Amino acid sequence: MLNTFKKIFTVGIVTENYKAPHDAELETLGIEIKRRIDQKFTGSLAIRAVDAGSCNGCELEIHALNNPFYDVERFGIHFVASPRHADVLLVTGVVSRHMQTALLRTYDATPNPKWVIAMGDCASCGGEFGTSYANCGAVSNVIPVDMTIAGCPPTPLVLLKALLAIMEKEK
Amino acid sequence: MSWQKAFLSQLVETEIFVKSEQILPAVKLWQIDDKHWQRFAEIAAENKMRWAAGWAEQIDRQFYVHACFEKSGRYILLRATVNVSKPEIPSQATVYAAANRSERHTHDMFGIEFLNHPDPRCWTRHKAWGKHDYPLRHDFSVHGLPTEITPPDTGYHFIQSHGVGIYEIPVGPVHAGIIEPGHFRFQAVGELILNLEERLGYVHKGTEKIAEGRTPEGLAKLAGRVSGDTCVSHAWAACMAMEQAAGVEISLRAVLIRGIFAERERIANHLGDIGAICNDVAFTFAFMQMMRLKELWCRTNYELFGHRSLMDKIIVGGVAVDVTEAASKFMLTDIEQLRAELADLISAIDLNSSLEDRIYTAGYLSPETAAHFGTLGFVGRASGQDFDVRRDAPYAPYDSVAVKVAAENQGDIASRFWVRYKEINASMKLIEQFIEQLENLPEGDLVSNWQTPKAESYGLGIVDGWRGEIISYVRFGENNTIARFYPRDPSQLNWEALEKAVLNNIVPDFPVCNKSFNCSYSGCDL
Numbered sequence: 001m002l003n004t005f006k007k008i009f010t011v012g013i014v015t016e017n018y019k020a021p022h023d024a025e026l027e028t029l030g031i032e033i034k035r036r037i038d039q040k041f042t043g044s045l046a047i048r049a050v051d052a053g054s055c056n057g058c059e060l061e062i063h064a065l066n067n068p069f070y071d072v073e074r075f076g077i078h079f080v081a082s083p084r085h086a087d088v089l090l091v092t093g094v095v096s097r098h099m100q101t102a103l104l105r106t107y108d109a110t111p112n113p114k115w116v117i118a119m120g121d122c123a124s125c126g127g128e129f130g131t132s133y134a135n136c137g138a139v140s141n142v143i144p145v146d147m148t149i150a151g152c153p154p155t156p157l158v159l160l161k162a163l164l165a166i167m168e169k170e171k
Numbered sequence: 172m173s174w175q176k177a178f179l180s181q182l183v184e185t186e187i188f189v190k191s192e193q194i195l196p197a198v199k200l201w202q203i204d205d206k207h208w209q210r211f212a213e214i215a216a217e218n219k220m221r222w223a224a225g226w227a228e229q230i231d232r233q234f235y236v237h238a239c240f241e242k243s244g245r246y247i248l249l250r251a252t253v254n255v256s257k258p259e260i261p262s263q264a265t266v267y268a269a270a271n272r273s274e275r276h277t278h279d280m281f282g283i284e285f286l287n288h289p290d291p292r293c294w295t296r297h298k299a300w301g302k303h304d305y306p307l308r309h310d311f312s313v314h315g316l317p318t319e320i321t322p323p324d325t326g327y328h329f330i331q332s333h334g335v336g337i338y339e340i341p342v343g344p345v346h347a348g349i350i351e352p353g354h355f356r357f358q359a360v361g362e363l364i365l366n367l368e369e370r371l372g373y374v375h376k377g378t379e380k381i382a383e384g385r386t387p388e389g390l391a392k393l394a395g396r397v398s399g400d401t402c403v404s405h406a407w408a409a410c411m412a413m414e415q416a417a418g419v420e421i422s423l424r425a426v427l428i429r430g431i432f433a434e435r436e437r438i439a440n441h442l443g444d445i446g447a448i449c450n451d452v453a454f455t456f457a458f459m460q461m462m463r464l465k466e467l468w469c470r471t472n473y474e475l476f477g478h479r480s481l482m483d484k485i486i487v488g489g490v491a492v493d494v495t496e497a498a499s500k501f502m503l504t505d506i507e508q509l510r511a512e513l514a515d516l517i518s519a520i521d522l523n524s525s526l527e528d529r530i531y532t533a534g535y536l537s538p539e540t541a542a543h544f545g546t547l548g549f550v551g552r553a554s555g556q557d558f559d560v561r562r563d564a565p566y567a568p569y570d571s572v573a574v575k576v577a578a579e580n581q582g583d584i585a586s587r588f589w590v591r592y593k594e595i596n597a598s599m600k601l602i603e604q605f606i607e608q609l610e611n612l613p614e615g616d617l618v619s620n621w622q623t624p625k626a627e628s629y630g631l632g633i634v635d636g637w638r639g640e641i642i643s644y645v646r647f648g649e650n651n652t653i654a655r656f657y658p659r660d661p662s663q664l665n666w667e668a669l670e671k672a673v674l675n676n677i678v679p680d681f682p683v684c685n686k687s688f689n690c691s692y693s694g695c696d697l
Contacts, residue, residue: 003519004456010515014463049349053374055693057399057480062349063443064469067462081347096696097299097321098373099352102344104320128396133306133315134299134377153399155479 015071018157020164030150031162032124037087037115044076045167048086048110052103052142053135054093057153058120062090064156077163083109088166091143092153094122094129095136107143115146115166119159124148174242175199178218187211195415197564198246198631205236205251209261209287212270215240220247221545221558222267224642224659227277229255229309230627234283236260238270239631239642239659244563248631253283255308262288269545269664276697280307280379295372295696297324306380313380329368332358337365340678344373348682351692355681362677367670371696378697382656387413387487387621390653394643395482397658398694403429403436404636405658405694406485408643411566413487415630416647417622423567424615425489427605430568431502432481432490434598434605437637438509439468439480441549441591441598444689448588449520451683452529457520464512471505489618499606506599517592530584534684536672537582544668547661548639549594550688552578553586560635572604582672584687594637623651638662638691660694 021029037045049062065072066079080086083106095103107116118139121127125148131137139145149162182189187210190202203211212222223246224239233252240247253260262285264270274285275294282305293302299321300306306315332339337360344352354370382393387410394409395402407429414421446461469479475498476484484491494502520526536546538555546556557578561569577593579586629646639661648654669688673681 001522003515003522007460007515007519008456011460011463050345051349051351051374053376054351055376055396055399056351056691057396057402057482059349059351060400060443060480064462064466067466068459069463069466079349083345093374094376096374096376097317098297098324098375099344100321101323102352102373106345128393129376129378129381132313132377132381133311133317134375134380136317152396152482153480155473 014068015074016069018070018160018164020168021161025161026165029158029161030154031158031165032148033146033166035115035146037167038113043167044078045088045163046078046080046086047088047090048080048083048106049090049092050103050106052091052093052099052123052139053096053129054120054122058092058123061153061156061159062092062119065160070156070160072160072163075164075167083107084111086110086114088115088117090117090119091139092119092123094126095139095142097134097136100136100142103142116143117147117149117162117166118145119149120154121150121152124150127152174218175245178214181214181218182211185210185214187214194248195631197244197633198248200248200250202250205253205260208236208251209263209265211249212238212263212266216266218242222263222269223545223640225263225270225273225277226644226657226659227281227283227307228646228655228657229281229307232256234258234281236277236283237644238263246564246633258283259286260284261286264288264290267545268543268667272667273663279305281305282308292328295375297372297375298322299375306377313377313383327370329356329370330358330366332365336360353692357678357681359678362679364673364676364678364681367673367681369666369670371666371692373696374693375696376693378658379656382653385653386651387417387653390645390656391485391487392483394656394658395485397697398660398662398691400440400480400691401436401636401638401641401660401694402480402482403432403485404634404641405643405660406483407433408632408634408636408641409645409656409658410485410487411632411634412630412643412645413624415632416628416645417624419488419619419622421489421619422615422617424609424612425617425619426567427609427612428490428494428617429485430605431494431602432476432484433634433636434602435468435472436481437598438595439465439472440637441595442468444686445588445591447686447689448530448584448683449526451686452526454523454526457516457526460516464509468505468509471501475501486618488621489616491617493617494606494609496610499609502602503606506602510599513592513595527585529680529683530588530687532583533676533680534584534672534687535582536668538580540671541582541668544671545664546668547664548637549587549590550665550668551639552576553590554582555580558640560633560640564633566634568605568608571608572601574601584683587687636661638665638689658694658697660691662690662695666690666695
């Protein structure tokens with residue numbers, strides 16, 4: 001037990017400060033916002049991550065958001081286990097046809113108002129896999145998308161900035 | 172090899188005639204008659220050969236059916252041809268459980284009938300294409316004829332069980348955590364798991380089909396996305412196969428850099444997995460600390476090489492980025508730091524009795540079962556399968572160093588945990604050795620000149636990824652384009668072993684059992 005406490009104290013707090021990006025910054029980060037979260041929003045964001053045909057590269061970076069450097073929960077952002085608890089669907093992957101119905105049902109199960117973020121090149125525009133007999137391509141081919149984040153995969157920093165940006169009120 | 176001679180004479184005794192050809196130092200191509208396909212497997216099993224991979228391809232009006240076997244670091248690439256008009260071949264899955272899903276995949280993609288196959292259900296195909304359509308046949312267009320909305324796959328017959336108090340738990344494809352999609356069907360009594368059946372294929376992205384017609388550069392990119400946590404090793408295996416086919420030698424410098432990248436990938440994933448195993452038994456301290464170390468490791472990748480998981484850094488003919496002297500120094504200090512951190516952490520984790528209580532004896536995979544399914548990587552090594560391509564069929568740069576393989580026999584979650592930890596240490600040593608070799612090298616080319624390979628030439632890339640042996644088959648067509656690409660991720664074999672490892676465990680322990688295997692969905696569904 002002493003080892004544990006010693007490590008906690010010697011490591012200290014590694015969490016870094018991040019602010020929501022300026023509008024000019026969004027483009028360089030590869031973030032495109034079609035619709036922000038509206039005024040009624042109280043500042044806490046529940047996200048349901050849906051892998052709809054990703055290679056698992058994006059998932060690794062979503063995981064990283066929860067590490068102590070980014071510590072996403074301090075911004076009121078948390079990942080939930082059911083779409084019924086979610087405000088936002090964070091969708092990765094090129095939407096394989098085998099996942100199409102599952103994604104549609106997940107979307108339907110998410111209560112209104114809801115937002116959809118397409119994360120990564122595959123989800124934003126089809127990426128390396130594109131549309132084929134096996135894939136529907138970009139997420140917007142299947143459900144309405146409110147934000148896209150480019151990158152293969154987007155870094156956790158870009159992802160975090162994107163989440164902060166969609167929560168920012170329209171100026 | 173002496174066992175091959177004995178094996179061959181045994182085959183001749185049973186009147187199986189083999190056309191043998193040495194295609195690589197460690198690989199022989201054996202061509203046999205299709206009717207002997209199953210009999211061959213029986214003799215191979217008697218000779219304790221491991222069934223490693225299976226795939227097919229269409230050449231004009233014929234299918235080449237392949238199976239890859241291994242023993243003592245020597246591979247046999249077995250081939251038989253069948254006619255497109257009557258595509259039938261006896262199944263090897265009756266002998267090798269490892270061949271089961273692979274043959275079903277081949278059936279779904281090519282329509283090749285594996286006679287007497289123990290499981291006639293489809294595997295990769297859900298409802299995205301018709302029962303009598305076969306995506307990898309030449310007459311199937313890459314766009315297919317999809318309906319606007321692909322219906323869910325409702326007709327799959329899961330094993331049923333009946334009895335008082337037995338109930339069924341369907342899980343997925345969309346899981347509660349941030350993980351890939353797949354379906355698990357549990358039969359349970361109280362908390363005890365009686366049976367688990369996996370139903371995968373949800374992330375089938377047509378990887379094999381969309382590889383066709385690509386350039387070598389394009390294939391390297393696609394291979395890096397077969398499984399996003401294995402970008403380096405899958406790209407390496409595919410590039411190795413392409414380089415063999417084209418007869419392109421890559422420079423020693425490039426090969427050492429590939430080795431460094433592959434070991435960095437192994438360390439990153441093992442750090443994350445160790446943390447995630449602790450997280451699944453609610454030991455947050457270890458989870459956060461390991462995630463912190465992984466983040467630091469990925470940041471070094473980004474700063475030195477421009478990508479956190481080194482995607483697209485292995486390119487055909489070499490590597491996309493150099494390891495400068497400054498980068499080497501940086502990595503060496505990084506390794507020193509990681510060693511010191513792990514020393515602190517592992518002693519703290521090791522002393523934790525509640526962690527011990529959860530991971531010792533849970534998720535037990537016996538050495539026999541592990542061998543039965545041909546399990547690979549840390550899953551196999553934790554259950555007595557002492558095999559590592561880097562040591563047993565070494566390829567450059569591993570042929571210049573001594574690779575220490577961590578093998579254990581306990582077969583539980585703890586064992587898989589400790590094998591990972593030992594592999595991290597071994598990988599750090601390997602990186603140090605590669606850096607040392609690199610320092611003594613004059614600056615060399617990072618990328619060798621590409622030569623257009625002859626049409627129909629092929630290669631077989633075999634590397635040890637962080638999950639274990641990866642086998643990548645590439646055949647070229649006309650004009651420098653890819654005619655066939657098949658990557659066999661180690662998960663394909665490890666997934667089936669997971670079904671057995673969870674038996675008699677409690678349902679709430681499934682996540683940690685699953686994590687200790689950490690199989691790839693994407694790499695398996697393709």
